[in-house]
Amino acid sequence: MKKPVSRVLVINDESLVLREIIKGLNAAARTLENPYGLTFVGVTTALEALRQIEEDGDIQAVVVDDRLYTLKAEANGQRSLQMSALELVQRITRFRPELDVYILISQEQEDEVVDALFTEAVDGYFYRDERDYNGWYRILSAQIQEKARTPFYDQLKNYVLMAKDAWHTPGHSSGDSLRGSPWVNDFYEFMGEHIFDADLSVSVPMLDSLMEPTGVIREAQEMAAKAFGARRTFFATNGTSTANKVIFQTLLAPGEKLLLDRNCHKSVHHGVVLSGAHPIYMDSSVNKKYGVYGPVPKKTILKAIEEHPDAEAMVLTSCTYDGLRYDLAPIVEAAHAKNIKVIIDEAWYGHARFHPSLRPTALEAGADYATQSTHKVLSAFSQASMIHVNDPDFNEHLFRENFNMHTSTSPQYAMIASLDVGRKQAVMEGYKLLKRTLELAAELREQINATGVFRVLELEDLLPDEVKDDNIKLDPTKVTVDISRCGLTVEELQRELFDRYNIQVEKSTFNTLTLLLTIGTTRSKCSRLYDALMRIAREGRAPQRLYQTPDIPRFTQLKYLPRDAFYCGGQIAPLLDEKDRVNGALAGKVSCDQIVPYPPGIPVLVPGQVITQDIVHYLVGLLRSPKKVELHGIVYDGYLPCVRVLTSAEERGLRKIGR
Incomplete structure (x- = not known):
């Protein structure tokens, strides 16, 4: 197995001093315990340092001399300041925020320098004149060791290696029910011993509780928050779909307004139903040539914010499935000016924090909440996601109640461990x-x-x-x-x-x-x-005509709250009449369900939306298309495709939106 390499970059413009520091630190690395492969390199200018940090992904920490001068003498014999330590630290942390930063200072400058630099999240400082290389090495090594810890995974591994007899769930009892079975032993061997050993129960206190973490899960979440630039981070073991619903129920009471892009993930629309929110749908942009659905135009978003200043929250998807991401900062600023909380579904963009060309992230752009499918783009198991919180008004008790409403009381511990390990990898080598x-x-x-x-x-x-x-x-x-x-x-x-x-x-x-x-x-x-x-x-095949599905009709009218329409019994209405013609009687009816063609996964109808003739023709066209498209929400009466709509009696009993 490869051993890790951890380079520490020292920046000091006096060549002889730098050479002595590097020699002393490398000597300490050779003589002292060095499990993370620490090695020390030096440069004499700030620009050289920035170039090294950009090119060398194994750099884990930097030590910056607070006095940085050019080596070129000026005409008057004085050396000029090339870049202040403060400016260099700012540029380093903007470029690679995961790096540890230490400062070399003179003892008499301690108060002034430390006060200024520690506001920039500097991790520590050394006195330039003490040259305690073993002490410096131990501090730097301990910091890297701390960053590389995986509190939950380490504890899970420790528990498994204790080999305790299990008198608790799950029923396979560390795989004993499968091992040696003539019928299912192949599954045990295929999956591997430790997948069952690590599949444990909430009955094991030393592994903490996802529902109310106070130990290793809490530690792991705190380390993830620091890594992803959040005030708080929560692990979710049933995907970003559930993470979105938890946030909605935390921020929105029934009837409160939510601004959302219509092309968002279906979990957002399900969250609208569950929370009882009043959605204000914003139509996304469409690239008709390639069938790609893009972001909501900025002018549409800003107009919605101005027209609905009473909205409680807004949710956008950035980046989209196809990789298109918003210029979020001005949008977030406009929303915050109206006290609207901003939620960004970053399911496809959880890696962005760890490379400067992908930033800013949603949190860096000012978003209050970001949900990420850590499993999609980082090394976590499927369904393993994170909720990041930067909301200054965060109500932790209410959030926790909603989180626990959706979270299984029997979480998959391997999934939690994969989030812990995924964070470690992103920080150490992302x-x-x-x-x-x-x-x-x-x-x-x-x-x-x-x-x-x-x-x-x-x-x-x-x-x-x-x-x-x-x-x-x-x-x-x-x-x-x-x-x-x-x-x-x-x-x-x-x-x-x-x-x-x-x-x-x-x-x-x-x-x-x-x-x-x-x-x-x-x-x-x-x-x-x-x-x-x-x-x-x-092979030189001649191009053939490709069948393009028609564009999804633009959003029509929301007559009732989605939750109210969804929880009605409704009636089944066919899309086609007895002569296989489009059922014209459906126009003007109100859908009880979300009807979603997949791909692309954008709802044609949401609960409470008025059905038009165009929508009925569109759905029938998809059903008859030679290109197979899944239609989620369609119900069949025998072979006859139908949709669930409100009855006249149900409509009379519901309150229309706007009344």
């Missing part, structure tokens, strides 16, 4: 891994374009016209490929990649494939993908 991922993404773009048939879509290609001036950015780890010239339908191409080349892609539209690069992407995987696409391109 920059290095993301630097590699971004390099691979750039190379893969060139390779795909070199096929002459497949083409990677850039930001300008993906942006719908209505958001071209909104300062939207693209996450380059999401690679969208135009496949329209390859001579295959998107379904045929996906099948070819899967069956012949063992490649499974993330998602598709009628004429694009989306590839997701993560910190786990390797150059060999990229080479195999390029080889597969080049081979398909060389």
